[in-house]
Amino acid sequence: MAESKAAPQGKSVTSKVAAILDAFSAETPRLSLQALTERAGLPQSTTYRLASELVEWGGLEHGPGGYQIGLRLWEIGELARRGEQLRDLALPFMQDLYDATKENIHLAVLDGHEALYIERITGRRAARVVTRRGGRLPLHATGVGKALLAYAPPELVAEVLSKNLKRYTAHTVIAPAQLRRKLTEVRRTGLAFALEEMSLGTVSVAAPIFSAPETTVAALAVVVRSSRKDIQRLAPAVRATANSLSRILREQGFEPLSQVPERPRSRVASSHSMAV
């Protein structure tokens, strides 16, 4: 799903380590040496050596089912600041919304051309949904995605709409003009809906989270069964929670990192870059 995964090019060992880690996905969380080799696009001897070193460190674990991402890497990943501060500020509000609705609560950020889910709350009686922490879903077919897209830079919107958008269900809106009207509607109402557009049987009511006027840093959603008759009644709760969280972010001076990490200046690069 992550189209940003580049094949290992260049010769740097870091990129080979990255290729090995990138080989794992939600669909393929465990890989045999052969599968890992194929997905990483490296010689088997290289894959084996690097994977063994990663196992030694704890970044990978190796068991009967093959290799899998290790707990040490999870632990380090939890230190990612973009996400962490937002999550910490958002969780109590998400919990309040869960208390009021007993439904799935999702928090997502824009990452590339996708919605990256950074937190969720799920009750035992809530609708079964496809989302998981760290999961990605398309912008055009989800409530959080539309809420994020509605306030995204025009170039990004144009890029997303120019692609061949996938129709997940008969309800998925993929026509660019129709989607643009939906985004205008989101900006007018402060709410984004996805009515069985990602999967049949579930609907999403979402709202953007602002760290400053017109600056969306995330989107919040309640996802419920489509059989629920009072979906419109959820809208004020979602909007109120999004407003509260936006206010807290502004009060706390939350500063979103730019989507694209700043690249080191080439001047510094040339003076410091040396072989290991």
Add this chain to the structure above:
Amino acid sequence: MAESKAAPQGKSVTSKVAAILDAFSAETPRLSLQALTERAGLPQSTTYRLASELVEWGGLEHGPGGYQIGLRLWEIGELARRGEQLRDLALPFMQDLYDATKENIHLAVLDGHEALYIERITGRRAARVVTRRGGRLPLHATGVGKALLAYAPPELVAEVLSKNLKRYTAHTVIAPAQLRRKLTEVRRTGLAFALEEMSLGTVSVAAPIFSAPETTVAALAVVVRSSRKDIQRLAPAVRATANSLSRILREQGFEPLSQVPERPRSRVASSHSMAV
């Protein structure tokens, strides 16, 4: 805090990449190039080159405050299976317990000589606590830690008790004989308490989670303000939830991975190990 962090030895680039990632901690989530260089114990040129490659991949991000762990690494870390399956099975039960108590709910596993917190639920009205996802706390001073230690292999218990245990508050029990009596009590009652032993003002009521008789895979706790007068009343709720979760783990055939990842056999290693 994690004493397992080994200094970069050997010459493998993987271990250098690991040293760079290991330099980050909850206390130092952002590092300047110089700080990163010092903590990683590598030449600055090497640190700079590897960090730049990691930024390019998304494993690190670089902004005004220096380097930090990137969202891509968080995303990959979320794939760690040990933790993920347990978390997915545990979360609805943790949510039920939160609904019933409105207090902090923690889930921790044994990792090395520490309790590693893999999930938590926090409400807006719950007591402020030091725990975070991916955080580590000592076994002897926490409720989950004692619950885990009570069922740990005798050698591990001996190792932990033989160390100079830190006294976090005047209430922290550090005398080995006294701690052993506490662990016996945990095994007798199925409950572990930490009464202001980690920090003043908060108490923890914990219970072990079993995937099979005598096989503890995690511990669950409610952490509340010590001013709460009815702490004993929380005990049945914690134990009932731990029992339900243990039953589900057994029904689902949950198989904990061994603590120590299986090392590849040296026979294979020697035949495949080649320079990249």
